[in-house]
Amino acid sequence: MSLIFKPLFEKESSTYTYLLADSNTKEAIIIDAVDETQQRDIGLIEELGLDLKYIIETHVHADHITSSCPLKQKFTNAQIVLGKTNSIACADVLIKDQEALEFGDYQITAMTTPGHTDGCMSYVVGDKVFTGDALLIRSCGRCDFQGGSADKLFDSIQKIFSLPDETYVYPAHDYGGRTVSTIWEEKAFNTMIGDSVDKAEFVRRVNAMELALPAKIHVAVPANQVCGSKIISE
Amino acid sequence: MSLIFKPLFEKESSTYTYLLADSNTKEAIIIDAVDETQQRDIGLIEELGLDLKYIIETHVHADHITSSCPLKQKFTNAQIVLGKTNSIACADVLIKDQEALEFGDYQITAMTTPGHTDGCMSYVVGDKVFTGDALLIRSCGRCDFQGGSADKLFDSIQKIFSLPDETYVYPAHDYGGRTVSTIWEEKAFNTMIGDSVDKAEFVRRVNAMELALPAKIHVAVPANQVCGSKIISE
Numbered sequence: 001m002s003l004i005f006k007p008l009f010e011k012e013s014s015t016y017t018y019l020l021a022d023s024n025t026k027e028a029i030i031i032d033a034v035d036e037t038q039q040r041d042i043g044l045i046e047e048l049g050l051d052l053k054y055i056i057e058t059h060v061h062a063d064h065i066t067s068s069c070p071l072k073q074k075f076t077n078a079q080i081v082l083g084k085t086n087s088i089a090c091a092d093v094l095i096k097d098q099e100a101l102e103f104g105d106y107q108i109t110a111m112t113t114p115g116h117t118d119g120c121m122s123y124v125v126g127d128k129v130f131t132g133d134a135l136l137i138r139s140c141g142r143c144d145f146q147g148g149s150a151d152k153l154f155d156s157i158q159k160i161f162s163l164p165d166e167t168y169v170y171p172a173h174d175y176g177g178r179t180v181s182t183i184w185e186e187k188a189f190n191t192m193i194g195d196s197v198d199k200a201e202f203v204r205r206v207n208a209m210e211l212a213l214p215a216k217i218h219v220a221v222p223a224n225q226v227c228g229s230k231i232i233s234e
Numbered sequence: 235m236s237l238i239f240k241p242l243f244e245k246e247s248s249t250y251t252y253l254l255a256d257s258n259t260k261e262a263i264i265i266d267a268v269d270e271t272q273q274r275d276i277g278l279i280e281e282l283g284l285d286l287k288y289i290i291e292t293h294v295h296a297d298h299i300t301s302s303c304p305l306k307q308k309f310t311n312a313q314i315v316l317g318k319t320n321s322i323a324c325a326d327v328l329i330k331d332q333e334a335l336e337f338g339d340y341q342i343t344a345m346t347t348p349g350h351t352d353g354c355m356s357y358v359v360g361d362k363v364f365t366g367d368a369l370l371i372r373s374c375g376r377c378d379f380q381g382g383s384a385d386k387l388f389d390s391i392q393k394i395f396s397l398p399d400e401t402y403v404y405p406a407h408d409y410g411g412r413t414v415s416t417i418w419e420e421k422a423f424n425t426m427i428g429d430s431v432d433k434a435e436f437v438r439r440v441n442a443m444e445l446a447l448p449a450k451i452h453v454a455v456p457a458n459q460v461c462g463s464k465i466i467s468e
Contacts (some may be wrong), residue, residue: 006413008412011245037410044412048419177245179243201237
C-alpha cells in the first residue's frame with residue numbers, strides 16, 4: 001500500500017487543495033477544494049480512477065468558494081465533511097474532535113482548532129497535518145470575523161504543536177509560494193507564535209494585524225454555508 | 235538521515251524552485267531559483283542552517299531571471315551548475331550526462347534532456363526527477379527558440395520515461411497549480427506524448443503549439459547567460 005498525495009494550488013486566492021488516496025483501494029479524500037479549479041480536480045480524480053469518499057473542509061472559507069457541492073454532484077458516493085461547530089446543513093458529516101474517517105488503509109483524524117473561525121478544524125493523516133487557516137507557514141490566520149478569537153487560536157496552535165516535531169505542516173494558504181513546513185520549524189521560526197510567545201503577546205500580535213476584508217467575503221461565506229451549491233451574486 | 239525537501243512556487247512565472255538538503259550534514263542544493271523570490275529562499279536557507287553547495291539550473295530560462303548569482307554572493311561556498319552544452323562562463327560546474335554531485339549522504343545525477351533548449355538537463359535524486367521544461371505535467375516544453383528541437387525532445391522524454399514508473403516528477407512549471415506527477419501518470423495521461431504517441435506525431439503536436447514568446451525572453455535569456463549577475467533593461 002502507498003499513499004497518493006497531491007498538493008494542488010489555486011493562484012487567485014493562493015489556496016492549497018490536497019488530494020489523498022490509498023493507491024490500492026483507490027479510496028480518496030479531498031481537502032479544501034476550490035470552485036475555480038474544480039475541472040482540474042475532477043480530471044485528476046477521474047484519470048487516477050479514484051473513488052472519492054470524503055470532501056473535507058477545514059472551515060467555512062471567506063476568500064474563495066468551495067467546490068464541495070459540484071464535486072458531490074459528480075462523485076455521488078462522496079460525503080461532505082465540516083467541523084461540528086459549523087452546523088452547516090449541507091454537510092453530510094459534522095465531525096468532532098478526534099473523530100477519524102477511513103479511506104482505504106488510511107485514516108484522517110479531526111482536531112478542533114478554533115480561532116481563525118469558530119468552526120475551524122485541522123486534520124491529521126500519518127505524518128502530515130492539514131492546518132487550514134489556524135497555523136500558516138511562519139504565520140497564522142486572522143481572527144477578526146466569523147467568530148474569530150486570538151485567545152482560542154493560541155490554544156489551538158498549542159494543540160497543533162503537541163504533534164511530533166517531524167510532522168509535516170500543510171496549510172490552506174501560503175502567499176509566498178512555500179508549500180510545506182514542519183512542526184519544529186513553526187515552533188522555531190513562526191513570526192506570530194512559537195516557543196517563546198505567551199498568550200497575551202500572541203493576542204496583541206494578532207490584534208495588530210491590519211488587513212482589509214477578503215475581497216470575496218460577502219460572496220464566499222454565504223456560498224460556502226451552502227457548500228458552494230449556488231453562487232450568490234454581489 | 236533524512237531528506238529536507240521544499241518545493242517552492244513563484245507566482246508570476248509559475249516557476250517551481252526546489253530546495254533539498256541532508257538533515258544531518260545540512261548540505262543543500264537549490265534547483266531553478268528565481269530572482270523575485272530570492273529573499274524567501276535566502277531566509278529559508280538561513281533559518282534551516284543549511285550549507286548551500288550547489289545552485290543548479292535545469293536550463294537557461296526565457297521566462298524569468300535566475301537568482302544564481304545573488305545566491306552565490308550570499309552563500310560564497312556554493313557553486314553554480316549548468317549543463318555542459320550551455321558553455322556559460324558564469325557556471326562553476328558544466329555538468330555532463332550521468333555526472334553526479336553529492337550533498338551530504340545524497341546524490342543528484344544529471345541527465346541530458348535537450349529539446350526545449352539545446353542545453354536542458356534533468357536531475358535525479360532518489361525517487362524524484364526534476365525535469366525542468368522537458369517533461370511538464372500532462373504537457374512538455376515548447377521547442378521554438380534557444381536551439382529547441384521537438385525531435386530531440388521526443389528522445390529526451392523517452393529517456394525520462396525509462397526511470398521507474400513510481401518516480402515522482404517535479405517540473406520547472408505548472409500553470410494549473412499541480413505540484414507533482416509520476417512517470418506512470420505521464421506515460422498514461424500526458425497529452426503531448428505517452429505510450430502511444432510516435433515521434434512524427436509528437437513533432438506534429440509540438441509544432442502545432444501556438445504560443446506567444448515569453449514576455450521576458452529578451453531580458454531573461456541575456457540575464458540568465460550571466461547567471462542573473464546583472465539585469466539587462468529592455
